[in-house]
Amino acid sequence: MPRYKLLLEYDGGDFVGWQRTDTGPSIQGALEEAVFAFCGEKLDVTGAGRTDSGVHAAGQVAHVDLPKAYRADTVRDAINAHLYPKPIAILHAEEVADDFHARFSAIGRTYLYRLADRRPPLTLTRGQVWRIPQSLDIDAMHEAAQLLCGEHDFTTFRDAQCQAKSPIKTLDVLDVSRAAGEVHVWAQARSFLHRQVRSLVGTLAEVGRGKWQVRDARRALEARDRAACGPVAPPDGLCLMRVEY
Amino acid sequence: MPRYKLLLEYDGGDFVGWQRTDTGPSIQGALEEAVFAFCGEKLDVTGAGRTDSGVHAAGQVAHVDLPKAYRADTVRDAINAHLYPKPIAILHAEEVADDFHARFSAIGRTYLYRLADRRPPLTLTRGQVWRIPQSLDIDAMHEAAQLLCGEHDFTTFRDAQCQAKSPIKTLDVLDVSRAAGEVHVWAQARSFLHRQVRSLVGTLAEVGRGKWQVRDARRALEARDRAACGPVAPPDGLCLMRVEY
Numbered sequence: 001m002p003r004y005k006l007l008l009e010y011d012g013g014d015f016v017g018w019q020r021t022d023t024g025p026s027i028q029g030a031l032e033e034a035v036f037a038f039c040g041e042k043l044d045v046t047g048a049g050r051t052d053s054g055v056h057a058a059g060q061v062a063h064v065d066l067p068k069a070y071r072a073d074t075v076r077d078a079i080n081a082h083l084y085p086k087p088i089a090i091l092h093a094e095e096v097a098d099d100f101h102a103r104f105s106a107i108g109r110t111y112l113y114r115l116a117d118r119r120p121p122l123t124l125t126r127g128q129v130w131r132i133p134q135s136l137d138i139d140a141m142h143e144a145a146q147l148l149c150g151e152h153d154f155t156t157f158r159d160a161q162c163q164a165k166s167p168i169k170t171l172d173v174l175d176v177s178r179a180a181g182e183v184h185v186w187a188q189a190r191s192f193l194h195r196q197v198r199s200l201v202g203t204l205a206e207v208g209r210g211k212w213q214v215r216d217a218r219r220a221l222e223a224r225d226r227a228a229c230g231p232v233a234p235p236d237g238l239c240l241m242r243v244e245y
Numbered sequence: 246m247p248r249y250k251l252l253l254e255y256d257g258g259d260f261v262g263w264q265r266t267d268t269g270p271s272i273q274g275a276l277e278e279a280v281f282a283f284c285g286e287k288l289d290v291t292g293a294g295r296t297d298s299g300v301h302a303a304g305q306v307a308h309v310d311l312p313k314a315y316r317a318d319t320v321r322d323a324i325n326a327h328l329y330p331k332p333i334a335i336l337h338a339e340e341v342a343d344d345f346h347a348r349f350s351a352i353g354r355t356y357l358y359r360l361a362d363r364r365p366p367l368t369l370t371r372g373q374v375w376r377i378p379q380s381l382d383i384d385a386m387h388e389a390a391q392l393l394c395g396e397h398d399f400t401t402f403r404d405a406q407c408q409a410k411s412p413i414k415t416l417d418v419l420d421v422s423r424a425a426g427e428v429h430v431w432a433q434a435r436s437f438l439h440r441q442v443r444s445l446v447g448t449l450a451e452v453g454r455g456k457w458q459v460r461d462a463r464r465a466l467e468a469r470d471r472a473a474c475g476p477v478a479p480p481d482g483l484c485l486m487r488v489e490y
Binding site: 009077 | 256334336373484
C-alpha cells in the first residue's frame with residue numbers, strides 16, 4: 001500500500017468542513033469518494049488540519065494509502081477528474097515513506113485570515129473575506145497580536161468543543177497588515193486549538209474597531225476563560241495556507 | 246438633476262455584460278433598477294466601459310443624474326442596499342459637475358487579465374482566472390506584448406461586432422508578470438476596441454505556450470486581419486481595474 005502525500009486547495013463554502021460526517025458534504029468525504037472512483041477501494045484520506053465549515057485551504061495536506069503504485073501525476077489528475085466540478089483540487093501528489101503522517105508529522109501550520117474594512121458589500125471576494133463596515137486600526141491590532149504570541153494557555157481562544165488534551169500552545173506568528181486593499185492576519189504555530197485562529201481574529205477585530213484597548217486582548221488571554229474571548233470571527237475569511245513537515 | 250459619479254465593483258459571472266439588453270440580467274440594468282428603488286425614477290446609468298458577459302470590475306465608473314441632491318454616502322449605501330445580494334457594489338459615490346461624463350471624460354482605462362498555468366482545476370479563483378494546463382513562458386509573452394504597444398491599427402485584435410469608427414488605438418501598457426502564483430497581464434490605454442484585451446491575451450497565450458514565436462504576435466498585428474488573431478481569451482480572467490479622468 002504505497003502512501004501518497006496530497007497538497008490540496010479548496011473552497012470550503014459549500015462544505016460542512018474537512019471531516020467526514022453524516023450532516024452534509026465534507027472535503028474528506030468528497031476526496032474519499034473520488035479515491036474510490038479512481039481505484040475502487042474505500043480508503044481513508046487523512047488531513048493535516050480539520051478545517052471548519054466554510055473555511056478554505058490553499059495548502060492543506062493529506063495522505064492516503066493506495067492499493068498499488070501509480071505515477072504521482074496520474075494520482076493527481078485522475079482524482080481531480082473525479083472531484084470536478086466540486087471546488088476541491090489536488091495541486092501536487094507524491095509518494096512518501098510509510099511513516100509520513102499528514103497530521104502527526106506536521107511541524108507547522110500557517111493560516112491567513114482576510115478582512116475588509118469597508119461599508120460596501122463584497123462582490124468579487126464574497127465568501128472569502130470577512131467584511132467589517134468601519135475602518136480598522138491595524139497598528140493597534142498588530143500591537144495586540146504581539147501580546148498573544150508565544151507559549152500560553154489559550155483556554156480563552158479555544159472552542160468549547162475542542163478535544164485537545166492541553167490548552168497550552170505556542171503561537172509563533174500573529175501578524176496584522178494591509179495588503180491588496182484588505183487587512184490580512186497571518187497566524188503560524190506548530191498546531192492550533194479548535195477555532196483558535198477565528199477566536200484570535202475576532203478579538204483583534206474588537207481592538208481594531210476601538211471597542212477594546214490593546215491591553216484588553218492580553219487580559220482576555222490571561223483570564224483563561226472562554227467567556228473572555230471576543231466574538232468568534234466567521235469562517236469565510238480563514239484559509240489554511242501551508243503545512244510544514 | 247445633480248450628477249453623481251459612482252465607482253463600481255462587480256462579479257460579472259452571472260450577467261450578460263454591462264449593457265442593458267433583453268437577453269438577460271445586465272450590470273447596467275441591475276443598477277438602474279436599484280436607482281429606481283431608491284429614488285422612484287427610471288434613470289440612465291452610464292458606464293465608462295461596456296464590459297462583456299463574464300467580465301468583472303474592481304474599478305468601473307458610471308454616472309447618473311438623480312432628481313435631487315443627496316449626501317454622497319447616502320447614495321452609495323442606499324443603492325447598495327437595493328443591489329444586495331447581487332454581486333454589484335458602489336465603492337464610492339460623489340457629486341460631480343454636469344459636464345462630467347463617465348465614458349467621454351475618461352482619459353485612461355486599466356485592465357488586469359489573470360491566468361493560471363496549472364493542470365489542477367481552479368477552486369478558490371474559479372470564474373476569475375483563465376486556467377491554461379501547461380506552463381507559460383512569460384518572458385516570451387512579455388517580449389511579444391512590447392511589440393504590440395504603441396499606436397497601431399488593431400484590426401486583428403478587434404471583435405467583428407466592434408462599433409468603433411477607427412481601429413487605430415494607442416496601447417500604452419501591456420505587461421506580463423507572475424504575481425501571487427498567477428500570470429498577470431496589465432493593459433492600459435485611453436480606450437480599447439471591443440474584445441481587444443481578450444484578443445491580445447489570447448494571442449500572448451499562444452506565445453506563452455510556445456505555439457507562436459514572439460515575432461508571430463507582431464506579424465498578426467501587421468496583418469490587420471481579424472483572422473490573424475489567436476483564439477480570444479475567455480471573459481473570466483478579465484477585470485476592469487481603473488478608469489482615469
